[in-house]
Each structure stands twice: as structure tokens, then as C-alpha cells.
Amino acid sequence: MIRAMVVDDDALVRLGLTDLLDSDPAIEVVAQATDGFHAIEQATTHRIDVALVDVRMPRMDGITATKHLRTLPHPPKIITLTTFDLDEYVYDALAAGSDGFLLKDTDPAEILRAVHLVAAGSAMLHPTAARRLIDRYHHTGRPQATQAQTRIAPxxxxxxxxxxxxxxxxxxADIAQALGMQESTVKSHVSRILTTLGVTNRVQAALLARDAGLTS
Known part of the structure; x- marks a missing residue:
């Protein structure tokens, strides 16, 4: 059973996401929060596997909340929720430790799939929005490609x-099939990659790879 938390200051969004997640027999929403402070309180009280966290909230926004949630003794996996066209700080949320992000109007089946993927240790980035967002920040030159290349060199x-x-x-599973490897071997490679790069999750590793020009 995946224990989930929904963090959003909009009551209708919270209720809608809660109803959606609870419709999946493998997911249980054990907490809801109205802002970042409330999310940290709930995550301290409850064991949370996956938290869906809005970016823009009063008192403490989703980016700051993500940083704090990642420092907990048992940090939850985090999916950042965004309207994308309005939010300019999703890159910062991913860099803070989010395991992916979704648009709020993402198909319900994809939201459920994202929760399962992230809970299993994978990342979930909305395909079109992810490319647009990352490309936007790459054009600003942050972070420096040379620094990223140095980090992936080992x-x-x-x-x-x-x-x-x-x-x-x-x-x-996709990587194992593409490279002709066992999935357990891929998991071992991913673990070593995260350790070598000094990052906490797959999303941060992916951003670093893109910064280094390893993929387009």
C-alpha cells in the first residue's frame, strides 16, 4: 500500500486529488495539507511514501517545503504539481529534491501512474512540459555545462x-530492455550513479545529464 499526502491550498484540488488517489486500491491518502508548514507537520506525524505538493501556497511554498521534507528521517518521494505556464520555479523544486512534476490538468490515469512510478523509485516528468522547462533554463546557462561535465566524468x-x-x-525496465541488461543490474547502476554524482534522486541526475549535454 502506497501512503500518500496531498498538499495544496485549494480545497477543491485537494479533495479531487484525494478522491482520485483513493480510487486506486494500492494507494491510501493518509494526510492532506494546506501549505508547506502543514505538510511538514503531517509528514512528521504520518509515514508518507509519496507527497503531491503544489508550488504556490501561502506561508511556505512547495519549493521550500520540498527542501524541508527531504531532510526528514524518512523523507517521502515528492511529485511537484504545477500549472506550468504560471509557475517559474519548478526547476528549483526539482533541484530541491522533487522526484518529478505534473501539470494539474494531467490525465487522472497518468497521475496514478506517476504515484506508482515514484513510489517504486522512478521519476515522472510530464514529457512536453519537462523538455520546455529544462530547455528554458539551459538557455539561461544555469548551471554551467562545464561543471556538469566534470561531475559526470567519473x-x-x-x-x-x-x-x-x-x-x-x-x-x-525500459533501460534494461534497451541495453540488454537485467533490471536488477540497472538498479545497481542507478544507485552508483546517484552516489557518484552526489544527487538524491533520478530527477536531479537527469537534470545534470542534460546540463552536461549527455542527452538532448
Whole structure:
């Protein structure tokens, strides 16, 4: 059972997402929160596996909340929710430790799929929005490509192959099929990649790979 939390200051959005998540027999919404402070309180009280966190909220926004949630003894996986066209800080949320992001109007089936993927250790980035967002920040030159290239340099050629596919949003199963590897071997590679790069999750590794020009 995946224990979920919905964090949004809009009551209708909270209720809608809660009803959707509870419709999946493998997901249980154990907490709701109206802002970042409330989310941290709830995550301290309840064991949360996956938190869906809005970006723009009063008192404490989703980016700041993500940073704090990631420091908890048992940090939840985090999916950032965004309207995208209005939110300019999703890149910062991902860099803060979010495991992915979704548009609020994403198809309900995809939201459920995202929760399952993230709970299993994969990332979930809305395909079109992710590319547009990352490309936008790449054009501003942040972070520096040379710094990213230096950080990925210690990786083996095979690990770079895995990282390149990971950066495209492929799951462990997808990577295993593409590279002719066992899924357990892919998991081991991903673990070593995260450790070598000094990042906390697949999304941060993917952003670093893109910064380094490992994938388009």
C-alpha cells in the first residue's frame, strides 16, 4: 500500500486529488495539507511514501517545503504539481529534491501512474512540459555545462549509457530492455550513479545529464 499526502491550498484540488488517489486500491491518502508548514507537520506525524505538493501556497511554498521534507528521517518521494505556464520555479523544486512534476490538468490515469512510478523509485516528468522547462533554463546557462561535465566524468561508459536513458525519463525496465541488461543490474547502476554524482534522486541526475549535454 502506497501512503500518500496531498498538499495544496485549494480545497477543491485537494479533495479531487484525494478522491482520485483513493480510487486506486494500492494507494491510501493518509494526510492532506494546506501549505508547506502543514505538510511538514503531517509528514512528521504520518509515514508518507509519496507527497503531491503544489508550488504556490501561502506561508511556505512547495519549493521550500520540498527542501524541508527531504531532510526528514524518512523523507517521502515528492511529485511537484504545477500549472506550468504560471509557475517559474519548478526547476528549483526539482533541484530541491522533487522526484518529478505534473501539470494539474494531467490525465487522472497518468497521475496514478506517476504515484506508482515514484513510489517504486522512478521519476515522472510530464514529457512536453519537462523538455520546455529544462530547455528554458539551459538557455539561461544555469548551471554551467562545464561543471556538469566534470561531475559526470567519473562515470563508466556503461553508467553514462544508463544515465542518458534515465535522463530521457526511461524506467529501469525500459533501460534494461534497451541495453540488454537485467533490471536488477540497472538498479545497481542507478544507485552508483546517484552516489557518484552526489544527487538524491533520478530527477536531479537527469537534470545534470542534460546540463552536461549527455542527452538532448
Amino acid at each position: 562515470l563508466t561508459p556503461r553508467e553514462k549509457d544508463v544515465l542518458a536513458l534515465l535522463a530521457q525519463g526511461d524506467t529501469n
